[in-house]
Amino acid sequence: MTREVLLLVEKCSHCFSTYDLATGERIASVALPEFPHEFVTDTANRFAYVGHYGVEHSGISGPGGHTIFQIDIRSSKLVRSIDLSPFNRIHGLQIDAQDRLYALSEEKATLLVLDQPQTDTAPKRAVSSGGVKSHLFALSRDGQTAYCMNLLSHTVAKVRPWDPLFVPVLCSPGEKPEGYALSDDERTLYVTNRWSNTLAAIDTATMKVLRTAPSRGDATRLYRYRDGRIVVSNYGERSLSIIDQQTLAELAHVPTGARAIALSFHPVKPLAYVSLDDDRVGVFDMDRAEFIGYIATQREPDVSKVVLL
Numbered sequence: 001m002t003r004e005v006l007l008l009v010e011k012c013s014h015c016f017s018t019y020d021l022a023t024g025e026r027i028a029s030v031a032l033p034e035f036p037h038e039f040v041t042d043t044a045n046r047f048a049y050v051g052h053y054g055v056e057h058s059g060i061s062g063p064g065g066h067t068i069f070q071i072d073i074r075s076s077k078l079v080r081s082i083d084l085s086p087f088n089r090i091h092g093l094q095i096d097a098q099d100r101l102y103a104l105s106e107e108k109a110t111l112l113v114l115d116q117p118q119t120d121t122a123p124k125r126a127v128s129s130g131g132v133k134s135h136l137f138a139l140s141r142d143g144q145t146a147y148c149m150n151l152l153s154h155t156v157a158k159v160r161p162w163d164p165l166f167v168p169v170l171c172s173p174g175e176k177p178e179g180y181a182l183s184d185d186e187r188t189l190y191v192t193n194r195w196s197n198t199l200a201a202i203d204t205a206t207m208k209v210l211r212t213a214p215s216r217g218d219a220t221r222l223y224r225y226r227d228g229r230i231v232v233s234n235y236g237e238r239s240l241s242i243i244d245q246q247t248l249a250e251l252a253h254v255p256t257g258a259r260a261i262a263l264s265f266h267p268v269k270p271l272a273y274v275s276l277d278d279d280r281v282g283v284f285d286m287d288r289a290e291f292i293g294y295i296a297t298q299r300e301p302d303v304s305k306v307v308l309l
Contacts, residue, residue, distance in 0.1 A: 051093050054089065
């Protein structure tokens with residue numbers, strides 16, 4: 001018998017948890033060192049890879065963590081820890097179509113690659129992120145191109161992880177770019193600029209800004225739904241905005257009460273799972289643009305993903 005579950009990092013409970021979507025029950029939790037943040041899964045949903053950022057949020061100083069945790073999803077067991085020293089404050093994570101793992105060291109402004117993450121004990125290659133305080137990044141499906149969000153240098157940098165001679169191409173779409181989403185054809189990169197309170201669309205071929213639009217207060221993360229609409233989490237205003245990707249115009253605005261930290265989409269149903277900082281995950285109906293339920297969680301739910309077990 002199979003069931004749908006929500007995989008969830010609970011940042012301030014310092015664990016990686018699994019929740020039954022039908023009942024909202026927490027099935028299991030894997031204890032981790034303090035403040036894990038981002039995670040990805042391989043294409044078979046066999047393993048999750050969780051980055052150890054090691055501090056509560058980007059505004060806190062300190063060395064942070066230098067490890068990726070490999071977790072068996074079905075057994076909810078920590079398989080091993082991959083030490084990435086001296087690369088620390090591991091935050092952004094992505095995995096490409098060939099299951100190669102990419103990890104961003106915010107402190108060292110370096111994008112790392114593990115060719116075979118199931119067995120690699122260290123990165124196989126590394127390239128500069130092209131900026132300072134590199135927090136998150138978008139990745140092309142083939143893994144050949146990455147777009148690093150550099151919070152402190154206020155740039156987005158196009159880099160080529162597999163081309164050691166490639167010089168990063170920079171774009172400055174606004175102040176403190178953080179949230180990102182690639183269009184389906186990967187020709188356009190959408191970003192949030194937290195300090196500018198703007199959204200921007202960037203041409204990925206030229207790294208030129210195509211258009212900008214005002215955002216609501218402190219638009220932090222940005223997610224592209226499968227029908228092309230974009231969902232923006234307005235951290236400062238405690239709301240979601242649904243955006244038209246062609247014009248960046250707001251189609252709908254939904255107060256969240258608490259601050260939305262992250263969200264993920266159901267792979268088939270018109271649902272999004274919105275992590276809120278009041279220790280709940282909101283179940284959001286994309287067709288009706290409203291919340292239809294909530295899942296009680298442990299402290300500060302963060303990145304999530306729906307999988308079938």
